[in-house]
Amino acid sequence: MLTRRTMLRGLAGGAGAVAATPLCREAQARGARHLPDGALGLLFDGTLCIGCRACMAACKEANDLPAEHTALTIGNYWDAPLDISGETLNVIKCYREGAGTKKDEVKDGFAFTKVSCMHCVDPSCVSACPVSAMTKDQVTGVVKYNVDACIGCRYCVAACPFNVPRFTFDTPDPHISKCQLCYHRAVDGKYAACAEVCPTGATLFGPVIDLKAEIARRRALTPGAETTYPRGKIGGTDTYRGAAGRYVARTYGEHEIGGTQVMHLSGVPFELLNKPKLPSVAPARISESLQHAIYNNLIAPLGFLGALALLAWRNMRPKRDAAPPPTGGGS
Ligand code: SF4
Ligand code: SF4
Ligand code: SF4
Numbered sequence: 001m002l003t004r005r006t007m008l009r010g011l012a013g014g015a016g017a018v019a020a021t022p023l024c025r026e027a028q029a030r031g032a033r034h035l036p037d038g039a040l041g042l043l044f045d046g047t048l049c050i051g052c053r054a055c056m057a058a059c060k061e062a063n064d065l066p067a068e069h070t071a072l073t074i075g076n077y078w079d080a081p082l083d084i085s086g087e088t089l090n091v092i093k094c095y096r097e098g099a100g101t102k103k104d105e106v107k108d109g110f111a112f113t114k115v116s117c118m119h120c121v122d123p124s125c126v127s128a129c130p131v132s133a134m135t136k137d138q139v140t141g142v143v144k145y146n147v148d149a150c151i152g153c154r155y156c157v158a159a160c161p162f163n164v165p166r167f168t169f170d171t172p173d174p175h176i177s178k179c180q181l182c183y184h185r186a187v188d189g190k191y192a193a194c195a196e197v198c199p200t201g202a203t204l205f206g207p208v209i210d211l212k213a214e215i216a217r218r219r220a221l222t223p224g225a226e227t228t229y230p231r232g233k234i235g236g237t238d239t240y241r242g243a244a245g246r247y248v249a250r251t252y253g254e255h256e257i258g259g260t261q262v263m264h265l266s267g268v269p270f271e272l273l274n275k276p277k278l279p280s281v282a283p284a285r286i287s288e289s290l291q292h293a294i295y296n297n298l299i300a301p302l303g304f305l306g307a308l309a310l311l312a313w314r315n316m317r318p319k320r321d322a323a324p325p326p327t328g329g330g331s
Helices: 004-019 054-062 124-128 155-159 183-188 193-197 208-220 283-322
Strands: 040-045 091-096 109-115 134-136 143-145 203-207 226-230 239-243 262-265
Touching (some): 040 208, 054 091, 124 134, 124 283, 193 203
Antiparallel strands (some): 040 203, 091 109, 134 143, 226 239
16 A cells, blocks of 8 residues: 555655766767768858849849848838848848948958858757757758748747747748758759859858868968959859958858858958857757756656556555445435
């Protein structure tokens, strides 16, 4: 029979079982995720960007997205959106200081930067999504979104360290919006529309391994020296002649949260371009382990409570069986 003593003993045993599976031990960060062999990505070189925003228009066209009414829309005059949104997956922003006349200079200068999904090597959005609506392609590493699987919880919005996924509140079919590296164009032999139309090769598409080699080549050039840049996609025939840039030492996306498949070069510090300063360890490594540890550790107390309920039911049964049958009111 279940007594107060056996119950207390059981509770102590249950607590011991929980303590024997310490959260801390199981919540240790899992191993780092690595770049897939066939990883595809983009290189954005701010020193080559002329701010024409052709890439923004091409992105909208390629993804069938409408023009937006923004703070800059006056009457019937439309202007480019200032930030990414449910209807805009790619934005070119401009840093400006003082007179704003010197390209890629901090003082009295200006510089361009691109805002779009970074296609993280270990994406927090994928890790946070409870229904696998966000997935990382095993071959290309492209981070994709499945609207049919999405339940609209917006965990991915909260989890992304680059503040990328946007939720469309104002449509009859609310969903997440973010760049998917134009993977839908691959069936027609096409690639990222933003890179395809870029007149200077400032946005360049290709295998990440080749983009990294191109970054190393650019860094080795003497600033100001004439050079030939690939235009559109790396390995193609289209090129652009221009002067080598003077870059800040860091390549943005090389180490941030375990690396990203979209990388940035710049002539001004990334802090001035509003790029978040992030650790080199992917937060998903820790948060995912913690999540799993919580779920795993819940099994022990839940199992104990189940056993307790069974015990209580069994202890009560003899009493029930021994009780006299209910008597009817009739004769
Ligand atoms: S930038 Fe944000 S949305 Fe894009 S892959 Fe990384 S975590 Fe996901
Ligand atoms: S909103 Fe959709 S994609 Fe984002 S976490 Fe929820 S289910 Fe996943
Ligand atoms: S890859 Fe495609 S969806 Fe992504 S920013 Fe470029 S054009 Fe837009």
